[in-house]
Amino acid sequence: MTKKLFIKTWGCQMNVYDSARMADVLAPLGYQPVDEPDGADMVILNTCHIREKAAEKVFSELGRLRQLKDRKAEAEDGRMILAVAGCVAQAEGEEIVARAPFVDMVFGPQTYHTLPEMVAKASRAAGSVLNTDFPAESKFDFLPEEAASQGVSAFLAVQEGCDKFCTFCVVPYTRGAEFSRPADQILGEAKRLVAGGTREINLLGQNVNAWHGDGPDGSTWGLGRLIRELAEIDGLERIRYTTSHPRDMADDLIRAHAEVPQLMPYLHLPVQAGSDRILAAMNRKHTADDYRRLVDRLRTAKPDLAMSGDFIVGFPGESDADFAATLKLVTEIGYAQAYSFKYSPRPGTPASVDGAQVPEEVKESRLAALHQLLNAQQVAFNHSFVGRSVPVLFDRVGRRGGQLLGRSPWMQSVHAEANERLLGRIVEVRVDAALANSLAGTVVTGEYITASPFQPAVTLEASA
Numbered sequence: 353m354t355k356k357l358f359i360k361t362w363g364c365q366m367n368v369y370d371s372a373r374m375a376d377v378l379a380p381l382g383y384q385p386v387d388e389p390d391g392a393d394m395v396i397l398n399t400c401h402i403r404e405k406a407a408e409k410v411f412s413e414l415g416r417l418r419q420l421k422d423r424k425a426e427a428e429d430g431r432m433i434l435a436v437a438g439c440v441a442q443a444e445g446e447e448i449v450a451r452a453p454f455v456d457m458v459f460g461p462q463t464y465h466t467l468p469e470m471v472a473k474a475s476r477a478a479g480s481v482l483n484t485d486f487p488a489e490s491k492f493d494f495l496p497e498e499a500a501s502q503g504v505s506a507f508l509a510v511q512e513g514c515d516k517f518c519t520f521c522v523v524p525y526t527r528g529a530e531f532s533r534p535a536d537q538i539l540g541e542a543k544r545l546v547a548g549g550t551r552e553i554n555l556l557g558q559n560v561n562a563w564h565g566d567g568p569d570g571s572t573w574g575l576g577r578l579i580r581e582l583a584e585i586d587g588l589e590r591i592r593y594t595t596s597h598p599r600d601m602a603d604d605l606i607r608a609h610a611e612v613p614q615l616m617p618y619l620h621l622p623v624q625a626g627s628d629r630i631l632a633a634m635n636r637k638h639t640a641d642d643y644r645r646l647v648d649r650l651r652t653a654k655p656d657l658a659m660s661g662d663f664i665v666g667f668p669g670e671s672d673a674d675f676a677a678t679l680k681l682v683t684e685i686g687y688a689q690a691y692s693f694k695y696s697p698r699p700g701t702p703a704s705v706d707g708a709q710v711p712e713e714v715k716e717s718r719l720a721a722l723h724q725l726l727n728a729q730q731v732a733f734n735h736s737f738v739g740r741s742v743p744v745l746f747d748r749v750g751r752r753g754g755q756l757l758g759r760s761p762w763m764q765s766v767h768a769e770a771n772e773r774l775l776g777r778i779v780e781v782r783v784d785a786a787l788a789n790s791l792a793g794t795v796v797t798g799e800y801i802t803a804s805p806f807q808p809a810v811t812l813e814a815s816a
């Protein structure tokens with residue numbers, strides 16, 4: 353009998369990936385994904401703990417779900433198994449069990465492969481099953497193979513966890529120590545994805561460029577080597593990776609940007625702040641000049657490399673002069689796209705107990721100033737493409753009929769009128785207009801760069 357599974361996901365790409373894997377683990381038990389929680393047999397909240405109010409959001413969501421669970425029971429429509437997964441479950445599992453005893457399962461990110469056992473236990477017993485272990489075995493060795501087709505653009509987790517211990521960050525506590533999947537596992541999965549129609553793989557990890565694995569030849573590979581091997585897979589047109597730490601940008605990875613055509617010219621390389629004093633307090637273990645030199649080397653290797661990053665404003669002790677150093681660094685580097693956040697004290701992290709917390713209104717005004725600068729850079733970057741032709745990999749059907757959506761090599765979202773035959777192909781698109789977060793374009797007819805995995809190769813007519 354099929355059962356309805358609803359998963360709500362917060363936070364990063366790793367959580368999106370994990371939610372898909374949980375659905376894969378539960379499929380053999382008869383669970384099929386649905387789009388709303390009402391009437392579902394299982395609801396999983398896959399939570400994020402990186403910034404503020406995470407736990408409160410979970411509790412208020414649980415309040416709503418409790419009503420659906422009760423309604424289902426009253427209607428004698430079976431039982432709704434209610435679960436909290438992800439980083440809030442890992443960090444605050446005991447509190448969830450205590451405050452919301454109607455929750456059936458609370459489990460951390462390293463336990464997803466044990467879901468069938470947890471479901472069996474939760475079905476038998478009253479009370480919550482709590483599992484926030486860091487098991488000795490790797491979940492990657494036990495998760496089932498991915499569902500055959502992940503679409504044109506797919507994520508592939510290669511690394512999880514972090515040993516860096518930036519003083520503001522919960523990731524080392526919620527996701528545990530750095531772990532790299534072995535190269536052959538990754539290459540096997542990549543080949544299966546490509547056979548299922550994937551043309552772009554985004555290698556995923558909390559600290560992805562720290563990836564190191566035993567290669568099939570017995571030597572230890574770094575991410576650069578892994579990317580070179582992935583580039584040998586026939587039909588894999590594009591490779592990306594996210595998210596990186598400046599200290600793990602190895603020479604070979606920088607060279608890969610120059611030498612591997614499939615490696616896209618876009619790099620998310622968070623620096624967080626531009627002041628050396630703040631970088632030291634954050635335990636980033638590099639200076640602003642180290643970062644400038646690194647970006648110079650990357651741009652020497654790949655002159656059209658588009659930079660992306662993350663920034664935190666209002667870290668404890670951040671002065672006006674420190675913040676000015678962040679603005680200066682952003683101005684010098686020039687970002688195609690970036691994320692900026694107000695510092696949020698996270699329980700259990702060293703910076704949260706620093707006495708020099710920055711007042712909320714100062715954080716607000718710094719965030720607004722940084723947003724404005726980053727936004728102006730993004731707009732300028734996108735505008736520089738108007739009138740140019742760019743190769744776009746169409747990966748989705750647009751909401752408006754007759755439109756396809758895809759990405760440029762520089763990660764810009766591009767939409768254009770296009771025949772569905774172009775899904776999964778890289779097509780030349782002339783950019784007509786730059787909008788706030790995307791480019792609008794026209795397919796340059798009669799040309800295409802690659803064959804579609806979903807359609808036999810055909811020469812396009814003007815109807816494209």
Ligand code: 5AD
Pocket residue numbers: 402403520521522622624662663664693694695696697698
């Ligand atoms: N407060 C604000 N931003 C944070 N980030 C991580 N921890 C915090 C925090 N405590 C941001 C960093 C990181 C991104 C994923 O989230 O910029 O790179």
Ligand code: SF4
Pocket residue numbers: 514515516517518521522523524558559597
């Ligand atoms: Fe958090 Fe720093 Fe690790 Fe990134 S490198 S996950 S910010 S501790």
